[in-house]
Amino acid sequence: MTQSVKFDKLAATYDAARGGEGRGHMTAATISPHLAPGSVLEVGVGTGVVAAGLAALGHTVRGVDVSQPMLEVAAKRFDGELLLGDGMALPFEDASQDNVVYVHALHLMPDMASALSEAARVLRPGGRVVVRHGDPVADSDDLVLILRQVQGMQPARPDEPAAVRTAAEVAGLQMCQQGLEPEYESGMSPETFIALIVNRQVPFLQRLAPERAAEVVEPILKQLYALPEPQRVRRQAWSCWLTVAQKQV
Secondary structure: OOHHHHHHHHOOOHHHHOOHHHHHHHHHHHHHHHOOOOOEEEEOOOOOHHHHHHHHOOOOEEEEEOOHHHHHHHHOOOOOEEEEOEOOEOOOOOOOEEEEEEEOOHHHOOOHHHHHHHHHHHEEEEEEEEEEEEEEEOOOOHHHHHHHHHHHHOOOOOOOHHHHHHHHHHOOEEEEEEEEEEEEEEEEOHHHHHHHHHOOOOHHHHOOOHHHHHHHHHHHHHHHHHOOOOOOOEEEEEEEEEEEEEEOO
8 A cells, every 4th residue: 555545534533543634743843943044844744733823823834645535634734835745755846945853753664865865955955854763662651552552563673773864864954953842732532542442543553463463452441441531631741853954054
Protein backbone atom coordinates (compact mmCIF):
# COMPACT_ATOMS: atom_id res chain seq x y z
CA MET A 1 0.00 0.00 0.00
CA THR A 2 1.40 3.41 -0.95
CA GLN A 3 1.63 6.22 1.59
CA SER A 4 -1.03 8.21 -0.27
CA VAL A 5 -3.53 5.33 -0.28
CA LYS A 6 -2.87 4.60 3.40
CA PHE A 7 -3.47 8.20 4.45
CA ASP A 8 -6.45 8.59 2.11
CA LYS A 9 -8.17 5.89 4.18
CA LEU A 10 -7.21 7.51 7.50
CA ALA A 11 -8.17 11.11 6.70
CA ALA A 12 -11.59 11.10 8.37
CA THR A 13 -10.36 9.59 11.66
CA TYR A 14 -6.71 10.66 11.71
CA ASP A 15 -7.02 13.35 14.39
CA ALA A 16 -8.91 11.16 16.87
CA ALA A 17 -5.82 9.22 17.95
CA ARG A 18 -3.39 12.13 17.66
CA GLY A 19 -4.76 14.98 19.73
CA GLY A 20 -6.35 17.11 17.02
CA GLU A 21 -6.14 20.89 16.97
CA GLY A 22 -5.14 21.23 20.62
CA ARG A 23 -2.01 19.16 20.16
CA GLY A 24 -1.32 20.83 16.80
CA HIS A 25 -1.31 24.31 18.33
CA MET A 26 0.96 23.19 21.17
CA THR A 27 3.41 21.65 18.70
CA ALA A 28 3.33 24.80 16.58
CA ALA A 29 4.29 26.87 19.62
CA THR A 30 7.42 24.74 20.14
CA ILE A 31 8.45 25.08 16.48
CA SER A 32 7.87 28.80 16.04
CA PRO A 33 10.90 30.07 18.04
CA HIS A 34 13.30 28.06 15.86
CA LEU A 35 12.12 29.36 12.49
CA ALA A 36 14.05 31.78 10.32
CA PRO A 37 12.23 34.99 9.35
CA GLY A 38 9.73 34.46 6.54
CA SER A 39 7.22 31.88 5.42
CA VAL A 40 6.87 28.22 6.40
CA LEU A 41 6.39 25.13 4.24
CA GLU A 42 5.09 22.10 6.14
CA VAL A 43 5.88 18.84 4.33
CA GLY A 44 3.36 16.16 5.24
CA VAL A 45 0.87 18.79 6.36
CA GLY A 46 -1.83 16.13 6.83
CA THR A 47 -5.02 17.49 8.36
CA GLY A 48 -3.45 20.89 8.94
CA VAL A 49 -3.47 21.03 12.72
CA VAL A 50 0.12 22.24 13.04
CA ALA A 51 -0.13 24.52 10.00
CA ALA A 52 -3.22 26.12 11.53
CA GLY A 53 -1.34 26.58 14.80
CA LEU A 54 1.60 28.25 13.05
CA ALA A 55 -0.78 30.50 11.11
CA ALA A 56 -2.46 31.51 14.38
CA LEU A 57 0.98 32.58 15.63
CA GLY A 58 1.29 34.94 12.68
CA HIS A 59 3.32 32.84 10.25
CA THR A 60 2.54 32.62 6.55
CA VAL A 61 2.19 28.88 6.01
CA ARG A 62 1.75 26.59 3.03
CA GLY A 63 1.50 22.81 3.11
CA VAL A 64 2.15 19.87 0.84
CA ASP A 65 0.90 16.30 1.24
CA VAL A 66 0.58 13.14 -0.84
CA SER A 67 -3.05 12.59 0.22
CA GLN A 68 -5.87 14.62 -1.33
CA PRO A 69 -8.41 13.55 1.35
CA MET A 70 -6.00 14.75 4.04
CA LEU A 71 -5.67 18.09 2.27
CA GLU A 72 -9.45 18.38 2.06
CA VAL A 73 -9.65 18.03 5.84
CA ALA A 74 -6.83 20.57 6.24
CA ALA A 75 -8.63 23.08 4.00
CA LYS A 76 -11.55 23.16 6.44
CA ARG A 77 -9.38 24.52 9.26
CA PHE A 78 -6.61 26.33 7.43
CA ASP A 79 -6.89 28.82 4.57
CA GLY A 80 -3.23 28.85 3.51
CA GLU A 81 -1.93 27.36 0.26
CA LEU A 82 -2.27 23.57 0.17
CA LEU A 83 -0.70 21.52 -2.60
CA LEU A 84 -0.83 17.85 -3.53
CA GLY A 85 2.78 16.74 -3.82
CA ASP A 86 5.53 14.35 -2.83
CA GLY A 87 8.10 15.26 -0.19
CA MET A 88 10.73 13.59 -2.35
CA ALA A 89 10.02 15.97 -5.25
CA LEU A 90 8.63 19.18 -3.82
CA PRO A 91 6.59 21.29 -6.26
CA PHE A 92 8.60 24.45 -5.61
CA GLU A 93 11.47 26.27 -7.29
CA ASP A 94 15.02 26.32 -5.96
CA ALA A 95 15.66 28.72 -3.06
CA SER A 96 11.98 29.68 -2.87
CA GLN A 97 11.20 28.80 0.77
CA ASP A 98 12.26 30.34 4.07
CA ASN A 99 11.55 27.35 6.30
CA VAL A 100 10.69 23.69 5.82
CA VAL A 101 8.97 21.87 8.69
CA TYR A 102 8.33 18.15 9.26
CA VAL A 103 6.13 17.14 12.19
CA HIS A 104 6.42 13.38 12.71
CA ALA A 105 6.53 13.05 8.92
CA LEU A 106 10.20 12.75 7.99
CA HIS A 107 10.30 9.05 8.89
CA LEU A 108 7.52 8.41 6.35
CA MET A 109 9.78 9.47 3.49
CA PRO A 110 11.43 6.63 1.53
CA ASP A 111 14.87 8.11 2.26
CA MET A 112 15.37 10.79 4.91
CA ALA A 113 18.64 12.13 3.47
CA SER A 114 17.11 12.49 0.00
CA ALA A 115 14.03 14.19 1.49
CA LEU A 116 16.23 16.67 3.38
CA SER A 117 18.29 17.25 0.25
CA GLU A 118 15.05 18.21 -1.46
CA ALA A 119 14.24 20.51 1.46
CA ALA A 120 17.70 22.07 1.10
CA ARG A 121 17.08 22.61 -2.61
CA VAL A 122 13.94 24.68 -2.04
CA LEU A 123 15.36 26.61 0.93
CA ARG A 124 16.91 30.01 0.47
CA PRO A 125 20.41 30.45 1.97
CA GLY A 126 19.98 30.92 5.70
CA GLY A 127 16.63 29.10 5.64
CA ARG A 128 15.90 26.43 8.22
CA VAL A 129 14.59 22.91 8.48
CA VAL A 130 12.77 22.12 11.74
CA VAL A 131 11.91 18.49 12.46
CA ARG A 132 9.78 17.01 15.23
CA HIS A 133 10.49 13.30 15.39
CA GLY A 134 10.79 10.09 17.41
CA ASP A 135 8.54 8.36 19.90
CA PRO A 136 7.02 10.62 22.58
CA VAL A 137 8.05 10.11 26.21
CA ALA A 138 6.33 11.19 29.42
CA ASP A 139 6.63 10.63 33.16
CA SER A 140 5.10 7.36 34.27
CA ASP A 141 1.52 6.91 35.37
CA ASP A 142 -0.65 3.83 35.10
CA LEU A 143 -1.76 4.68 31.55
CA VAL A 144 1.70 5.70 30.32
CA LEU A 145 3.12 2.37 31.49
CA ILE A 146 0.63 0.57 29.23
CA LEU A 147 1.28 2.98 26.36
CA ARG A 148 4.98 2.13 26.63
CA GLN A 149 4.16 -1.52 26.13
CA VAL A 150 2.40 -0.66 22.87
CA GLN A 151 5.37 1.48 21.79
CA GLY A 152 7.73 -1.37 22.64
CA MET A 153 5.95 -3.69 20.22
CA GLN A 154 6.52 -1.38 17.29
CA PRO A 155 9.46 -1.72 14.89
CA ALA A 156 12.42 0.59 15.51
CA ARG A 157 11.76 4.01 14.05
CA PRO A 158 14.06 5.31 11.31
CA ASP A 159 13.95 8.85 12.72
CA GLU A 160 16.02 8.29 15.83
CA PRO A 161 18.26 11.29 16.61
CA ALA A 162 21.57 10.09 15.15
CA ALA A 163 19.86 9.06 11.89
CA VAL A 164 18.17 12.45 11.49
CA ARG A 165 21.43 14.25 12.23
CA THR A 166 23.29 12.13 9.67
CA ALA A 167 20.56 12.68 7.07
CA ALA A 168 20.76 16.45 7.60
CA GLU A 169 24.53 16.43 7.25
CA VAL A 170 24.37 14.29 4.09
CA ALA A 171 21.91 16.84 2.70
CA GLY A 172 24.50 19.57 3.28
CA LEU A 173 22.58 21.25 6.09
CA GLN A 174 24.32 22.78 9.08
CA MET A 175 23.10 21.49 12.43
CA CYS A 176 21.82 24.20 14.79
CA GLN A 177 20.20 22.22 17.58
CA GLN A 178 19.06 18.73 18.51
CA GLY A 179 17.50 17.59 21.75
CA LEU A 180 14.58 15.96 23.52
CA GLU A 181 12.20 18.88 24.04
CA PRO A 182 8.67 19.30 25.44
CA GLU A 183 6.09 19.22 22.65
CA TYR A 184 2.54 18.85 23.89
CA GLU A 185 0.27 17.95 26.79
CA SER A 186 -2.57 15.51 26.48
CA GLY A 187 -5.23 13.84 28.53
CA MET A 188 -6.71 10.41 28.07
CA SER A 189 -8.83 8.08 30.16
CA PRO A 190 -8.57 4.29 30.10
CA GLU A 191 -12.01 4.22 28.47
CA THR A 192 -10.82 6.45 25.64
CA PHE A 193 -7.70 4.36 25.07
CA ILE A 194 -9.81 1.20 25.05
CA ALA A 195 -12.05 2.70 22.36
CA LEU A 196 -9.03 3.65 20.22
CA ILE A 197 -7.66 0.12 20.45
CA VAL A 198 -10.99 -1.62 19.82
CA ASN A 199 -11.59 0.58 16.77
CA ARG A 200 -7.98 0.04 15.61
CA GLN A 201 -7.25 3.75 15.53
CA VAL A 202 -3.78 3.18 17.00
CA PRO A 203 -1.42 3.47 13.99
CA PHE A 204 0.67 0.44 14.98
CA LEU A 205 -2.38 -1.83 15.07
CA GLN A 206 -3.51 -0.71 11.63
CA ARG A 207 -0.36 -2.22 10.15
CA LEU A 208 -0.95 -5.67 11.68
CA ALA A 209 -2.86 -8.58 10.21
CA PRO A 210 -6.17 -9.10 12.08
CA GLU A 211 -5.02 -12.28 13.80
CA ARG A 212 -1.79 -10.67 15.00
CA ALA A 213 -3.66 -7.54 16.12
CA ALA A 214 -6.03 -9.67 18.21
CA GLU A 215 -3.06 -11.42 19.81
CA VAL A 216 -1.43 -8.10 20.70
CA VAL A 217 -4.61 -6.36 21.81
CA GLU A 218 -5.91 -8.95 24.28
CA PRO A 219 -3.30 -8.48 27.06
CA ILE A 220 -3.30 -4.70 26.61
CA LEU A 221 -7.07 -4.50 26.92
CA LYS A 222 -6.98 -6.76 29.98
CA GLN A 223 -4.64 -4.31 31.73
CA LEU A 224 -6.71 -1.30 30.68
CA TYR A 225 -9.95 -2.81 31.93
CA ALA A 226 -8.25 -3.47 35.29
CA LEU A 227 -7.26 0.16 35.85
CA PRO A 228 -9.18 2.06 38.56
CA GLU A 229 -11.37 5.04 37.68
CA PRO A 230 -11.71 4.17 34.00
CA GLN A 231 -13.39 7.49 33.16
CA ARG A 232 -10.77 9.65 34.89
CA VAL A 233 -8.54 11.52 32.46
CA ARG A 234 -4.82 11.14 33.10
CA ARG A 235 -2.82 14.25 32.13
CA GLN A 236 0.64 13.87 30.65
CA ALA A 237 3.33 16.22 29.35
CA TRP A 238 5.06 14.64 26.35
CA SER A 239 8.50 15.33 24.95
CA CYS A 240 9.81 14.40 21.49
CA TRP A 241 13.02 15.08 19.60
CA LEU A 242 13.52 18.46 17.99
CA THR A 243 16.17 18.90 15.29
CA VAL A 244 16.96 22.27 13.71
CA ALA A 245 19.28 22.63 10.72
CA GLN A 246 20.12 25.51 8.40
CA LYS A 247 21.08 25.94 4.77
CA GLN A 248 24.45 27.62 4.68
CA VAL A 249 24.63 31.16 3.37
